[in-house]
Amino acid sequence: MTEARMPLWEVFIRSRNGLSHKHVGSLHAADAEMALQAARDVYTRRGEGLSIWVVPSNAITASDPSEKEMLFEPTASKIYRHPTFYEIPDEVGHM
Amino acid sequence: MPTTSITLSETPLVGTVLRRADDALVLGHRLSEWCGHAPMLEEDIALANVALDLIGQARTLYAYAGEIEGSGHDEDALAFLRDSRQYRNLLLVEQPNGDFAETIVRQFLYAAFADPYWRAMTASTDPRLAEIAAKAEKESAYHLRHAAEWLIRLGDGTQESHHRAAGALEALWIYTGELFEVDAMERAVVETGAAVDPASLRATWDATVDAVLGEATLTRPAGLGVQTGGRSGRHTEHLGHLLAEMQSLPRTYPGATW
Amino acid sequence: MYTQALNARDAVAQPLSAEETAKSAAFQARVDDEQRIEPNDWMPEAYRRTLVRQISQHAHSEIVGMLPEGNWITRAPSLKRKAALLAKVQDEGGHGLYLYAAAETLGVSREEVVDQLLSGKAKYSSIFNYPTLTWADIGAIGWLVDGAAIMNQIPLCRCSYGPYARAMIRICKEESFHQRQGYEIMLTLSAGTAEQKALAQDALNRWWWPCLMMFGPPDGESQHSDASTRWKIKRFSNDQLRQKFVDATVPQAHFLGLTPPDPELAFDEASGHWRFGEIDWEEFRQVLAGNGPCNRDRLRVRRKAHADGAWVREAALAFAEKRRARKADAEKQAA
Numbered sequence: 262m263t264e265a266r267m268p269l270w271e272v273f274i275r276s277r278n279g280l281s282h283k284h285v286g287s288l289h290a291a292d293a294e295m296a297l298q299a300a301r302d303v304y305t306r307r308g309e310g311l312s313i314w315v316v317p318s319n320a321i322t323a324s325d326p327s328e329k330e331m332l333f334e335p336t337a338s339k340i341y342r343h344p345t346f347y348e349i350p351d352e353v354g355h356m
Numbered sequence: 357m358p359t360t361s362i363t364l365s366e367t368p369l370v371g372t373v374l375r376r377a378d379d380a381l382v383l384g385h386r387l388s389e390w391c392g393h394a395p396m397l398e399e400d401i402a403l404a405n406v407a408l409d410l411i412g413q414a415r416t417l418y419a420y421a422g423e424i425e426g427s428g429h430d431e432d433a434l435a436f437l438r439d440s441r442q443y444r445n446l447l448l449v450e451q452p453n454g455d456f457a458e459t460i461v462r463q464f465l466y467a468a469f470a471d472p473y474w475r476a477m478t479a480s481t482d483p484r485l486a487e488i489a490a491k492a493e494k495e496s497a498y499h500l501r502h503a504a505e506w507l508i509r510l511g512d513g514t515q516e517s518h519h520r521a522a523g524a525l526e527a528l529w530i531y532t533g534e535l536f537e538v539d540a541m542e543r544a545v546v547e548t549g550a551a552v553d554p555a556s557l558r559a560t561w562d563a564t565v566d567a568v569l570g571e572a573t574l575t576r577p578a579g580l581g582v583q584t585g586g587r588s589g590r591h592t593e594h595l596g597h598l599l600a601e602m603q604s605l606p607r608t609y610p611g612a613t614w
Numbered sequence: 615m616y617t618q619a620l621n622a623r624d625a626v627a628q629p630l631s632a633e634e635t636a637k638s639a640a641f642q643a644r645v646d647d648e649q650r651i652e653p654n655d656w657m658p659e660a661y662r663r664t665l666v667r668q669i670s671q672h673a674h675s676e677i678v679g680m681l682p683e684g685n686w687i688t689r690a691p692s693l694k695r696k697a698a699l700l701a702k703v704q705d706e707g708g709h710g711l712y713l714y715a716a717a718e719t720l721g722v723s724r725e726e727v728v729d730q731l732l733s734g735k736a737k738y739s740s741i742f743n744y745p746t747l748t749w750a751d752i753g754a755i756g757w758l759v760d761g762a763a764i765m766n767q768i769p770l771c772r773c774s775y776g777p778y779a780r781a782m783i784r785i786c787k788e789e790s791f792h793q794r795q796g797y798e799i800m801l802t803l804s805a806g807t808a809e810q811k812a813l814a815q816d817a818l819n820r821w822w823w824p825c826l827m828m829f830g831p832p833d834g835e836s837q838h839s840d841a842s843t844r845w846k847i848k849r850f851s852n853d854q855l856r857q858k859f860v861d862a863t864v865p866q867a868h869f870l871g872l873t874p875p876d877p878e879l880a881f882d883e884a885s886g887h888w889r890f891g892e893i894d895w896e897e898f899r900q901v902l903a904g905n906g907p908c909n910r911d912r913l914r915v916r917r918k919a920h921a922d923g924a925w926v927r928e929a930a931l932a933f934a935e936k937r938r939a940r941k942a943d944a945e946k947q948a949a
Contacts, residue, residue, distance in 0.1 A: 299399075400707045404700055605691035
């Protein structure tokens with residue numbers, strides 16, 4: 262008999278370099294407190310983190326890969342959103 | 357390194373530091389026995405973290421004890437070339453792992469003491485001990501939280517886990533009195549301000565134990581346990597086996613470095 | 615270590631529908647373009663099956679691999695070695711955990727794959743069915759077994775399946791100290807007393823051939839590798855990796871003043887490779903079939919740990935449920 266499943270959690274860690282929390286992996290725990298401690302023990306063994314988030318995996322809503330084109334391709338043509346689109350004479354200096 | 361046991365010129369300060377070092381090493385060793393065998397993978401990793409912290413504490417404490425003892429004994433000489441009558445750890449920490457409940461109860465009863473101990477030791481007049489305490493305090497705070505959370509989970513989990521946790525508490529309680537013991541040797545160090553009087557931590561320990569046992573729906577046994585002797589090298593039968601295993605290589609190969 | 619799962623042969627593939635054939639072609643085009651495949655992407659069933667088997671067996675190898683080295687944690691001969699070994703074995707547990715999580719992205723639960731290990735249905739790397747008899751074995755495992763593992767694992771960091779590749783990147787980063795830890799033990803023993811040097815040579819004698827077997831059967835016999843290669847799960851053949859390992863390791867053995875136990879070992883100037891003798895594939899087959907020195911012990915220990923922990927996991931779940939109910943009650947009261 263397969264025993265009752267221990268819920269799965271996703272772990273996000275903010276590292277020392279001041280960037281935002283980043284997904285680092287997942288783990289199993291019965292509740293949030295246990296998940297937080299396990300995340301500390303499993304994912305910060307080498308001083309990787311300053312802050313941890315744990316989120317039940319089933320609480321994440323993901324975009325559908327088959328809608329990838331609809332969702333993400335339209336932005337590709339909007340090149341005017343990028344600084345290199347605009348021409349500024351060198352004499353103006355860094356801008 | 358010879359294979360026979362070393363003899364130490366044990367000043368009160370050396371003795372006091374060795375007691376803490378031995379506590380940390382013996383408990384760290386016990387926890388390391390779980391590696392690969394814990395109830396779940398996440399907990400296997402957590403127990404190893406605690407064990408690594410404790411072994412680290414033992415190493416800095418041994419190194420310091422060796423320095424102040426002044427006969428050139430390094431951390432390994434102190435750990436591997438003293439026999440059980442020379443070990444100074446609490447009886448509590450040498451008790452076998454038993455089931456997970458016994459390990460957690462042992463860990464909780466010790467951490468509820470070690471945490472306020474190291475916090476108070478950060479004010480030691482001995483700068484090296486204060487420095488060691490500053491690191492140990494953060495580690496022991498986490499050890500206490502980890503053990504307390506598990507004890508609550510087991511006590512208030514299923515009937516079986518409650519029963520096991522209650523049994524472990526009953527079995528290990530007999531060693532709790534020793535936590536607060538202070539003899540003439542240690543009192544001399546306490547008077548210099550280099551060490552904290554363990555007896556002074558009793559109220560803090562009581563409060564922690566009462567709060568956590570309450571949450572865990574476990575009944576606190578009456579009074580304090582009466583079995584002592586570890587501080588003067590009179591141990592339970594378990595320590596001899598632990599040391600025989602731990603010390604086997606340095607004792608078998610005289611003069612070898614590893 | 616641990617691509618032995620890719621040598622297993624699958625059942626005969628079912629014929630594909632026209633739609634699946636088109637999807638399959640698009641999938642292969644993405645793989646060929648070195649794009650990563652992610653959990654929710656469409657993938658051929660055989661790809662999913664191969665990955666579940668490969669990743670979970672890799673995870674089992676890490677977990678069972680904790681046992682032979684764990685055998686010496688309580689007997690490590692110095693406090694420094696004790697801490698390093700415990701940290702290393704703990705890392706292996708962590709690596710098993712990352713890999714189980716990667717397998718779970720493919721729709722299997724950890725409980726299911728662990729059950730497969732405990733029931734003997736799933737395999738793990740053959741190497742962990744050998745015993746650690748002396749302290750020198752801890753050096754030899756770090757140096758040789760982890761050395762072989764690195765050869766295998768670095769290419770997996772570029773595996774086509776995103777979660778597996780990411781887990782491997784983390785694992786390779788963390789494992790960088792493992793092989794050095796082992797080699798340093800071998801260095802110390804080799805430079806030590808005559809007895810210690812003899813321990814080191816004896817360990818090399820016992821671990822050398824099983825390490826060469828870790829890479830799996832010769833290329834000609836491992837039909838399954840074809841699909842794995844096409845899917846960019848496996849990027850080098852068994853024999854390529856084995857040769858790479860021998861070329862890297864023989865000079866390291868000589869530096870230690872030790873001799874690999876192979877009278878036919880010789881440097882071939884023309885090719886720049888070390889040529890080695892015949893591997894005893896019958897021994898390999900016996901170990902895979904469950905008849906290695908430690909197969910039974912390893913599984914028995916894993917089963918016992920799992921069974922002994924059942925009441926703990928149950929208690930954690932029961933308590934979490936109580937905690938949740940109490941919180942809900944408190945919120946209702948407050949409302």
